Amino acid sequence: MEPDIFDMGEIDIAWCPGCGNFAILKALKAALFELEITPQNLVMVSGIGQAAKIPHYLRANVFNGLHGRALPPATAIKAVNPALTVIAESGDGDMYGEGGNHLINAMRRNPDITNVVHNNMVYGLTKGQASPTSRMGFKTPVQVRGVAVEPFNPIAVAVAMDASFVARAFAGDFKEMKAILIKAVSHHGYALVDILQPCISFNKLNTYDWFKEHTYYLDDAYDPTDRAAAFNVAVEEGKMALGVIYRNSDRPCFEETTTVFGDNGGPFYTRQPDLEKLNGLIDSRRGT
Amino acid sequence: MGKKTRKIKDDVSLVICGSAGQGIQTVETILTQLLKRAGFHVFGTKEYMSRVRGGSNSTGIRVSSTSRPSLLDRIDILVPLDGKALKHVQTRISDDTLILADKEHLGLADEKGLPGLIDIPFSQLASDMGGAIYANSIAAGLVAQLFGVDREEVFLFLDQLFSKKKPEIIENNRKAAAKGCEIAQGLVDSGEIFIDIQRQPHIAEDILINGAEAVGIGAVAAGCNFVSSYPMSPSTGVLVFLSGQAEKFGIISEQAEDEISAVNMMLGAWYAGARAMVTTSGGGFALMEEGVSLAGVMESPAVIHLAQRPGPGTGLPTRTAQGDLELALYSGHGDFPRIILAPGRIEDAAILTRDAFTLADKFQVPVFILTDQYFIDSYYNIPSLDLQDKKAESAIVETDGDYRRYRITENGISPRGVPGYGNGLVVTDSDEHDEDGHITEDLHVRVAMVDKRKRKLDDMEKEAFPPELIGKDDYETLLIGWGSTYPIIREAWSILDRDDVAFLHFRQVYPLHPDTSAYLKKAKKRIVIEGNSDAQFATLLRLQTDHEIHETILKYNGAQFSVEELAGRLETTIGKKE
Numbered sequence: 001m002e003p004d005i006f007d008m009g010e011i012d013i014a015w016c017p018g019c020g021n022f023a024i025l026k027a028l029k030a031a032l033f034e035l036e037i038t039p040q041n042l043v044m045v046s047g048i049g050q051a052a053k054i055p056h057y058l059r060a061n062v063f064n065g066l067h068g069r070a071l072p073p074a075t076a077i078k079a080v081n082p083a084l085t086v087i088a089e090s091g092d093g094d095m096y097g098e099g100g101n102h103l104i105n106a107m108r109r110n111p112d113i114t115n116v117v118h119n120n121m122v123y124g125l126t127k128g129q130a131s132p133t134s135r136m137g138f139k140t141p142v143q144v145r146g147v148a149v150e151p152f153n154p155i156a157v158a159v160a161m162d163a164s165f166v167a168r169a170f171a172g173d174f175k176e177m178k179a180i181l182i183k184a185v186s187h188h189g190y191a192l193v194d195i196l197q198p199c200i201s202f203n204k205l206n207t208y209d210w211f212k213e214h215t216y217y218l219d220d221a222y223d224p225t226d227r228a229a230a231f232n233v234a235v236e237e238g239k240m241a242l243g244v245i246y247r248n249s250d251r252p253c254f255e256e257t258t259t260v261f262g263d264n265g266g267p268f269y270t271r272q273p274d275l276e277k278l279n280g281l282i283d284s285r286r287g288t
Numbered sequence: 289m290g291k292k293t294r295k296i297k298d299d300v301s302l303v304i305c306g307s308a309g310q311g312i313q314t315v316e317t318i319l320t321q322l323l324k325r326a327g328f329h330v331f332g333t334k335e336y337m338s339r340v341r342g343g344s345n346s347t348g349i350r351v352s353s354t355s356r357p358s359l360l361d362r363i364d365i366l367v368p369l370d371g372k373a374l375k376h377v378q379t380r381i382s383d384d385t386l387i388l389a390d391k392e393h394l395g396l397a398d399e400k401g402l403p404g405l406i407d408i409p410f411s412q413l414a415s416d417m418g419g420a421i422y423a424n425s426i427a428a429g430l431v432a433q434l435f436g437v438d439r440e441e442v443f444l445f446l447d448q449l450f451s452k453k454k455p456e457i458i459e460n461n462r463k464a465a466a467k468g469c470e471i472a473q474g475l476v477d478s479g480e481i482f483i484d485i486q487r488q489p490h491i492a493e494d495i496l497i498n499g500a501e502a503v504g505i506g507a508v509a510a511g512c513n514f515v516s517s518y519p520m521s522p523s524t525g526v527l528v529f530l531s532g533q534a535e536k537f538g539i540i541s542e543q544a545e546d547e548i549s550a551v552n553m554m555l556g557a558w559y560a561g562a563r564a565m566v567t568t569s570g571g572g573f574a575l576m577e578e579g580v581s582l583a584g585v586m587e588s589p590a591v592i593h594l595a596q597r598p599g600p601g602t603g604l605p606t607r608t609a610q611g612d613l614e615l616a617l618y619s620g621h622g623d624f625p626r627i628i629l630a631p632g633r634i635e636d637a638a639i640l641t642r643d644a645f646t647l648a649d650k651f652q653v654p655v656f657i658l659t660d661q662y663f664i665d666s667y668y669n670i671p672s673l674d675l676q677d678k679k680a681e682s683a684i685v686e687t688d689g690d691y692r693r694y695r696i697t698e699n700g701i702s703p704r705g706v707p708g709y710g711n712g713l714v715v716t717d718s719d720e721h722d723e724d725g726h727i728t729e730d731l732h733v734r735v736a737m738v739d740k741r742k743r744k745l746d747d748m749e750k751e752a753f754p755p756e757l758i759g760k761d762d763y764e765t766l767l768i769g770w771g772s773t774y775p776i777i778r779e780a781w782s783i784l785d786r787d788d789v790a791f792l793h794f795r796q797v798y799p800l801h802p803d804t805s806a807y808l809k810k811a812k813k814r815i816v817i818e819g820n821s822d823a824q825f826a827t828l829l830r831l832q833t834d835h836e837i838h839e840t841i842l843k844y845n846g847a848q849f850s851v852e853e854l855a856g857r858l859e860t861t862i863g864k865k866e
Contacts, residue, residue, distance in 0.1 A: 014727075043707050045556070048718070055715075056726050061707035062715040063559050064727070065552060066582050072516075072549040073556025077707075079540055080514065080560035084708050105545040259535045260513065269561030269684045269706050273511035275676055277536060282505065282673050285495040287321045 003033050006058040014053055020171035020197035021050065024118060025057055027174055028087075031181035043086045045074040047099065050125050051091035051118035068098025071106040071115065078111045079255040080268045085185065089116040093123050096132040096152050103154075107161035110190045111254040116181070117154065117192070118171075120199040121206045128202035138205055154194050156234035159227060159246045164189030166230070166246040170215055171197035172208050176242065183244060189253050196240070218243035293479045294364075294386055294404070298353045300483060301360045302431065305346035305377050306369025308339055311424045315367075316347045318428040322445055323351050324496055324669050326437045327487030331357040331668040332498075335847065338521070338605040344376035351435065353486040357633075357668040358775040361850040365434070365481075367427055371395040386481055388430065406475065413467055418456075422464035429468025434476065435483055439469050491669055498667035499659055499772075500525025502634045503593055506641025507565055508537050509675035511682075512591075514564035516542040516553035518572055521605050522661035523595035526567040547572040551579025551590075558589045559716060561684060561706040563645050565591035570599050570612065577619045580654050584624030586716045587694070587702070587741065589648035589655075592616075593641070596660040596819075598846050607846030608661035610771055610819035616656045617798055617828065623738060625745040627651070628798040629753070630658040632774025636795050637663070638673050640753070642680060647751070649683045651744050652704060658797070660819070662848040663772035687712025693725040696736060700743030745799060752801040759790030765862055766811035768837075770794040770818065770825050773849060777817055780854035789862065797825060800832050808835040815839040815861060817854065 006029040015021045032042065044055035048067035055062040061084075063073050074088035088106075095103055095117045106115065121138070123129040129142045132152035139146045158166040165187040169177040177195065184191035196211050216239045224230060230246035255261070302319075304312050320330045331350040337343035348363075350356055361380050366387045368374045371394045374387075381387070383403050391407040399405055408430065414423040425446060432442050446461045475481050497505070503526045507515070517527045531541040540562070544550035550566050557564035568576060573594050583590040594616055598609040616628050627647055631637040637659065644655040687705035691712025695702045702723075705714045715725030720737060722728045758778055765788060769777040774793050781791045792807055794800075808814055808829065814837050816826035821844040826837040841857050843849050 039713055040711060041708060043560075053727065056717075059713060061713050062717065062725060063556060064715075064717040064719065065555070065586075066578055066718050069548065069552040069578075069582075072544065072552035073559065076514065076516065076540075076542075076553040076556030076562070076564075077560040079542075080557050080562045081706075081708055084560070101545050102549055105549065258540045260538045260540050267561060267709070268513055268563075269682065269709055271511060271513060271538065273509055273680055274537060275509070278505070278509055278675065281508065281533065281536075282495055282675075285497050285501070286493055287324065287496055 001033065001036065001038075003030070006032060006039060006060070008057060008059060011057065013057055015050060016201050018200050019050070020120065021054065021118060023171045023174055024116075024177070024195055024197065025054055027178040027181055028054075028116070029058055031178050031185060034182055035185055037085050037185070041083070041085055043077055043084050045070045045077065045086060045088045047090040047094040048125075049091040049094045051089065052094055054089055068094050069102065070094070071099060071102040074113050075106060075109055075111040075254060078113050079258060082112070082255045082261070083267070086113040087116060087185070088113055090118070091124070092117060092119040092121065092133045093131045096154055104157070104161060106190055107158060107163040107192075109254040110164050110251050112188055112190070114184045114187075114191045114193065116184075117194050118197050119154070119194050120197045120203055121151070122199045122203040124199050124202055135205065153234065154192065155245055156231065158192050159230045159234050162227070162248055162251070163192055163246070164248045164251045165191035165244070167191070167193045167244045168240065168242050169193055169195045170211055170242055171195050172211060176217070180244065187247070188249065189251055215240050215242050217241075218245065292403070293482060294384060295482045295484065296364050297484045298486070299356060300351045300364045300485065301362050302349045302351060302365045303346055303363045303377060303380070304367045304369070304427070305344060305373035307342045307372065308337065308345055309341040310369050312345060312347050312369070314424050315428050316349065318445065318449065319431055320349055320496060320667075322428070322432050322437050322442060323349070323435060324494060325441060325445070325492045326435065327489045327491045328435065328485055329353065329355045329491060329669060330496070331666070333359055333662065333666040336606050344372045346373070346377055351485060355668065356775070356779065357666070358779050359662070359848050359850045361852045365431070367431065368394065388427075406480070408471060414464065417464045417467070418460045422460055425461045425464035426468040429465030430472045431468075433469040433472030434481060435485070439466070442469065494669035494671055495673065496667060496669050497634060498525070498665060499634065499637055499663040500665070501529050502637035503567075503641045503657060503659065504529030504533065505673060506638035506675070507645070508533060509638065509642040510645035510680040511563050512565055512645060513538055514540045514554065514557040514562040515567065516544045516550040516557070516564070517567045518544050518547045518550050520569045520572040522597055522664045523567045523569040523572070523593060525664055526593050526595075547575035548578065551576040552582070554590060555579060555583055555586065555588050559706065559714070561709065563649070563682075565593060567593040567595070569595045570597050570603060571601065573612065573615065573619070580626075581620030581622055582718050583654045584620055584622055584626075584741070585718055585720070587652040588716070589645075589652055591644045591648050591655050591657070593657045593659065595664050596658065598844065604846040606661065608819065608848050609844060609846065610660060610773075611824070611844065613658065613797060613820070613824040613828070614822070616658055624741050625651070625653050625748060626798065627653060627655040627748060628658055628796070629656065630771035630795055630797050631663070632771055632793055632795055634668065634670055635673060638675060640795060642675055643678065646678070646680055650701070651748055652701065653744065653748070658771060660772050684709070686710040687714065692723040694721060694723045694737065694740070696723060696740055699747055700740045749799045749802055752799055753796040754801040754803055755792050755794045755807060757790055757792050757807065760787055761790070761810075763790035763811060764788040765790075765813040765815065766808065767791040767858070768794070768814060768816045768825070768829070770797050773817060773819065776849050776851055776854055779851045780858055783851070783855040784858055794825070797828065804829070805833040805835065808833050813838045813862070815841060817841040817849070819843050819848070
C-alpha cells in the first residue's frame with residue numbers, strides 16, 4: 001500500500017483556499033493509511049455543506065446523502081455489512097442542527113462508526129449564518145443583533161448520552177488531529193470527533209489564533225473513562241479541552257445486538273429468501 | 289324471548305361491539321378460527337377509535353358459503369357489550385337483527401325498535417363461572433353453537449388458547465363456553481333462529497391472514513432483510529409482523545427515532561446490499577418524502593408500504609381512506625420515475641409486495657405499496673399463498689476497477705454494485721453527479737442524467753401489472769376501482785346484475801399498463817369509485833389516457849364503502865337492470 005492510495009488525482013475541490021477542510025482531509029487520509037484501511041473497504045457517508053463534500057475528495061465508497069442525514073444511513077450500512085469501515089462526516093450545521101435527533105440516537109444505538117464533525121461555528125455554504133455552535137453575540141446577516149442563545153455543546157451532550165468515544169481535535173494541529181482520528185476509527189463503537197476549524201471566509205471571530213488561545217490539551221494523567229470528570233471537562237468555562245475526553249468500551253455495538261449474523265451468516269448481498277421456512281410460516285396460519 | 293323465526297341462508301353478518309379493552313378481539317379470534325375450522329368462509333373487519341380503553345369499537349365477521357370478503361352494513365347477529373355499543377351501530381340494525389345482549393348492561397329506557405333483542409345475562413353467568421372475564425367465552429360458545437359448530441371443537445380450541453393458564457381457568461372457560469352453547473341450543477330449538485350455510489370441510493385447511501400479514505409475508509418472500517420504521521396507525525402491523533419474524537428470517541428490524549431516519553436508514557441498507565423497506569402512514573410518510581427524492585436522484589431501490597388513513601394532519605388516525613395516491617405519486621421534489629402498487633386482495637398484497645422488491649432492485653426506483661386501514665386490518669381465509677412462482681432475484685453486480693455507478697446505458701439502468709463486493713468503488717450522491725457518482729455542475733451531464741433516469745419508465749410501463757376486467761368485454765359502462773375496494777365493487781357489481789356493465793380493477797396505479805387506454809376507450813360511460821373527495825385516480829386516468837371520466841362515486845368519511853351502500857349508489861348512477 002502506498003500513502004497516496006486515497007488520492008483522487010487532479011480534481012476540482014470546492015473549498016476556499018486556506019480552509020481547514022484541507023488539513024482535515026489530509027489528516028484523515030494519513031490516519032486511514034496508517035490503519036491499513038483500503039478504499040474498497042471504506043464507506044464515507046456525509047450530508048450537505050462544504051465539509052460534507054469531503055467524500056468526493058478521497059478514494060472511497062461514498063454515500064453523500066441529504067442535509068443532516070448522514071448518521072441513519074451510516075448506521076444501516078455498518079449493520080448490513082460490519083466488515084466495512086464507515087465514517088460519517090459533515091459540518092456542525094449538518095450534524096448538530098439539521099441532524100440533531102439522529103446524533104442523539106446514533107449515540108444511543110452505538111454503531112461501530114466514526115462521526116467526524118467539522119466545527120467552524122458558522123454556516124459556510126449558505127454564506128455566513130449562525131450555526132448551532134456559534135458563540136453568543138456572533139453577528140451575521142440573519143442574526144443581525146448577534147446570536148442570542150448559548151451554543152450547542154456536542155461534547156457535553158455526547159458524555160451525557162454515554163457515547164462510547166468522545167474527542168475534540170483542532171484542524172490547526174495536524175499531528176494531534178491525525179492521532180485522535182486513528183484512535184477514533186480504531187475504537188469499537190460510535191466515536192465522535194469534533195474538529196474545531198476556522199472558516200476563513202465567514203467567521204472572523206473564531207480564527208486560527210482564537211482557537212489556539214481558547215484550547216488546551218488534556219494531559220497524560222487525565223482518565224477518559226471517568227465519566228464525571230469527562231462531564232466536568234465538557235462543561236468547563238474558559239478554554240476548550242482537546243484530546244480524547246471520554247471513552248466507554250463496555251457498550252455493545254448496534255450491529256452486535258441484531259440477530260442477523262448468527263446462523264444466517266454471509267454478506268447481505270449473497271442472501272436468498274428461505275422459501276421453505278416461508279412455507280412453514282404460511283402453514284402456521286392454517287390454525288389447524 | 290323473541291317472537292319470530294329468523295332464517296339466515298348462505299351469508300351471515302355478525303358484529304361484536306363494545307369499548308376498547310373489553311375483549312372483543314378475543315371473541316373475534318375464537319370465532320373466526322372456530323368457524324373456519326368448521327368449514328365456513330369467514331371475513332373479518334374492524335373499525336376502532338384512536339384510544340386504548342373505552343369508546344366504541346366493532347368487529348364484523350361475515351360467515352358465508354362462498355368467499356365474500358367485503359364489508360356489509362347489514363347486521364344479522366349483534367353482540368353488544370354495553371349500551372354505547374348499541375348506539376354505535378344503530379343505523380345498521382333492523383327488525384331482522386338478532387341482538388344477543390345483557391339487557392342490564394344496555395341501560396335501555398325501553399326496547400322499542402329492538403324486536404330481535406334477546407336477554408342473555410352474560411355478567412351474572414360469568415360471575416357464576418368465577419368472574420367477569422368468562423363472559424367472552426360464553427359469547428364465543430353461544431355464537432359458535434348458533435352456527436352448529438361441534439361443542440367438542442369449541443372446548444378443544446379454548447383448551448389450546450388458554451393452555452398456558454392454570455387448570456382451573458381452563459376448566460372455567462370450558463364451562464363458560466358450554467353455558468353459551470346451551471343457550472344457543474335453546475334459541476335454535478325454540479325456532480328463534482335458524483342459520484343455513486353450506487360447509488366445505490376443505491376450508492378448515494385454509495390460511496387466515498390479514499392485510500398487514502400479507503404485506504409482511506410478501507416482504508419475507510422477497511428476502512427482505514431490513515425494515516426501519518416509526519410506529520403509526522395503521523401501518524404498524526407490518527412492522528410488528530416483520531419484527532416477529534426477524535430472528536427466524538435474518539431481518540434487521542429497527543424502530544427509528546423518526547420517519548426521516550427510517551427512510552434514510554432504508555436507503556443506506558439498500559446501498560450496502562440489503563433488501564429494505566419502510567412501513568408508514570399519512571404524516572409519517574410526509575416526513576419521508578425527502579427520502580423518496582433521495583432515492584430518485586441516487587437511483588436507489590426503495591420499498592415503501594404506505595397504509596392510508598384520512599388526513600390532512602392527524603386526520604382520523606384509525607380510519608380508512610384512499611387519499612394518498614397523489615401524495616405518493618408526486619412526493620419528492622424533482623423529476624424521477626416511480627412505481628405505485630395497490631393490492632385489492634390478500635393474495636395480491638403478498639405477491640405485489642414480493643414483486644415490489646424485484647422491481648425496486650431492477651429499476652432502482654422507489655416502489656410504493658399503497659394499502660389502507662380497512663385493508664390492513666381485514667382478514668379472510670384463502671386456500672394458500674403460492675409465492676414460489678417468481679423467485680426474488682438480486683440485481684447486484686460485482687464491481688471491477690473501472691466500475692462507474694451511473695454508467696449511461698440504453699435502457700437507463702446502470703448495473704448496481706455494493707461496497708465491499710469487487711474491486712470498484714460505489715459512489716452515490718444526492719447532488720447531481722457524473723457517471724462515477726461524483727458531484728457535478730456540468731449542465732450537459734445534468735441533462736444526460738435526467739434523461740437516463742426517465743428512460744427507465746419505458747420498461748417500467750411494459751412490465752406493469754395489467755388491470756383486471758370483471759364482466760363481459762363488450763361492456764358499455766365501465767366501473768373503475770383501485771386497491772382495497774376490489775371485493776366490494778365486485779360484489780356490488782354482481783348485485784347490479786347487468787351484462788352491459790363491467791368492472792376494471794387496477795392493482796398497479798402508476799405507471800399504468802399500456803392496455804389501460806384501450807379498456808377505457810371501449811366504454812361509453814366510465815365511473816371511477818374511490819375513497820377520497822378529489823377523485824384522485826380519476827384525475828390520473830384523465831391525465832394519462834386522454835379519456836373523460838363521466839361519473840365518480842367517492843367516499844371520504846373515514847369508513848370503507850359497504851356493499852349495500854355501493855350497490856345503492858351504483859343503481860342511482862346507472863339505473864337498475866333493464
